[in-house]
Amino acid sequence: MFENGHPDGASSGLSILLVDDNRHVAESLGMAMQLAGHRLAHAEGPEAALSLLASQRFDVILLDLNYSPGKTDGAEGMALLTRLHAEDSAGRIVVITAHSGIRIAVAAMRAGAGDFVMKPWRNADLIATLERVARQTDPASTPAPVTMTDRPARLIGESDAIARVRSLIARIGPTSAGVVVSGPSGSGRSLVAAALHAASPHAAEPLTIVDLRDAASWPRIAAAHGALLLRHPDRLGEVEQGRLRQLLPDAARCIAIADRPAEIAPALARRIATVEIAVPPLAARGDDVLLLARHFLRLAADRYGRSGVRFSPSAEAALRVADWPDEVRGLAAAIERAVLLGEGDTIHTGDLVATPPPAPLPAPAVRFDLDESERAMIEAALREHRHNVSHAAAALGLSRGALYRRMARHGL
Template sequence: MSGNGQSDAASSGLSVLLVDDNASIAESIALAVRLGGHRIDGATGPEEALSRMAAARYDVILLDMNYAPGRTDGAEGLALLARILTEEPGAAIVVITAHSGVRIAVEAMRAGARDFIMKPWRNADLLARIASAATPRALAAATPAPLEPARLLGDSAAIDRLRALLRRIGPTSAGVVVTGPAGSGRGLTAAALHAASAHAARPLPAIDLRDDMAWDAIDAHAPVLLLRHPDRLGDVAQARLLARLGPDTRCIAIADHAGAIAPALARRIATVEIAVPPLVARDGDALLLARHFARVAAARHGRPVPAFTAAAEVRILSGPWADEVRGLAAAVERAVLLGDGDTIDAALLAPASVAAVAEPAIRFDLEGNERAVIEAALREHHHNVSHAATALGLSRGALYRRMARHGL
């Protein structure tokens, strides 16, 4: 121990994420971690945890194994553990469990957790396990961590398929062209592809091929290049690009139309096409993304993190959003800035956020809106029907009848 009572191992000032829904336990752990010289952020469940990991990198993740009231089987924590390690195999995760949860801790260790600690814990033991879990990451030069987080948030089948494709193609040297609507996350998808590669720890130089001055960066022969808009080049310019690319340089391209890339160039930079799904095809992801954008905007502007009213959730889920995910992010940030309370209503999301489409399907589809509100309430309360019914002002039986009517 050092003279001020802090662990010498803690002097590195690690960045820690704590995922625990118990406020008193979270407060106690956070105090111990801060006294140990580390920085710590908190999340109450999987959605917030993944949101925070999309905005910042953490050296160690302290992971409780149950979040919904009454759950003790550890299934939620194990699912989150698997999700984190799938996207970041080198993540340093320390599982937190009760003495009765030894089986869960063992299962978590087999699944890839670095360590576990039992409740109640000793602070010195907690700090030692944090420092020990972080050490392999610092020493593992063979599998360096990406420079920046590149996480694709969402639970829809469409985004799951996209993540699976990135895991499959990322570690290869194949040229990839990323397509999809502007604002849907093509740049983030390219970054996630790079993060899954052997060059993840190196920068990903981006070249806008519409800018003649930017072409000089091609001659640097970086191991990987991000080429924007090759489909907007003429035949001569595409041939010139092909001639200038180094033989060992992996190319990740972003394009509106893969078919506009000449066959010779496509063989070099577009062996595989990865299409980013539009937000309308990502069932339910819009609300999850909106909550993430609200957290990010609140942190950026020093505001409390707001909640969305039921009407705002319906508006978010109903869409459409001009400029896709990027437009939703802009609308949420504007709402955080303009709001003067702890909630965001639908009216705050309206300015400059709606594409020019027929409005009756958005405003007057009562059946669709009721289903969206019920789904949002169930997600918010971890599918606890009693809690969701209370939030909606319904009896438990009434909510069950409406769920049956909507096939939920």
């Protein structure tokens, strides 16, 4: 009725995110919110909450402060509150605390919460509090940021590498400095550019996007207001870069995406590339691959009506070691394909491997490209099933004989 923020027949009211590990609380509140004309999405902890916040917008967040069994000090919730407020200082948050937790509630208010409610509560009082806090974000007075998609510009990941990117966005975003975003194609450069725009003084104004490889898009440059996103200035010749510099409106904030920032001429770089933000490759982000994979799994499961689907332990082990040539974009595509083609409620290792099309002649180059990933996935499946070849073969979607042949090829 209310899971994922889409209750039956709801077309108005508040969109509320509840972050609470207690499903009974979520079910009870879901029915109360639906009767009040509001929509409730539920996240059981910080990882699920950040995933939801990266895929849709909420008017207000109702945040419990403890998620792990035995935890009562509120540290988990305070850490999430601090993160949410740092990423979106205009976000409206109401914290949940126990009757004796007034000290924690006061600390939460100082950290950015708009209000707090104490357990146990009356639903009518809770709803009134949420409505009052949400009204403080009236679009008429505080316009929502304009991004390149309808999704919020939030970066998923906890690695040091992506934390440095978030830190630079927080420091540079509110300024008018020109920024060039570099890094591998598919690593999330457009999302970083959108996050910069969302953090800027021009966030409420449209972001004009110009692919500089397309001559037909150049007339949009002079007419831009607020902010410009320039794709591939490094691919322009010296004359074209000079022409671009002359066309840029004086008041426009420029964000560029480039493969080779060093190819941008110094005169143009002073205007559009005062600071470089290098998006790290997925291989440098450690366990972020699992957080991203679960995020993409939730999105695909929602899109294709496969609620409850999960990764098997062997699939998660394979995700950690697999090579993703198209970076985060390639990972997202693989997860979506696995959701579409997988059977049952579990995504297995074999579901994550694209089967190469049949070829009339042997294609050793294809085997070479997949060699390391295939070996890693076979090893992960064997470990998961304690070297039971029959079970590992079933998890990989292979026959027992086919798995033996691949094991022999890899020296396993």
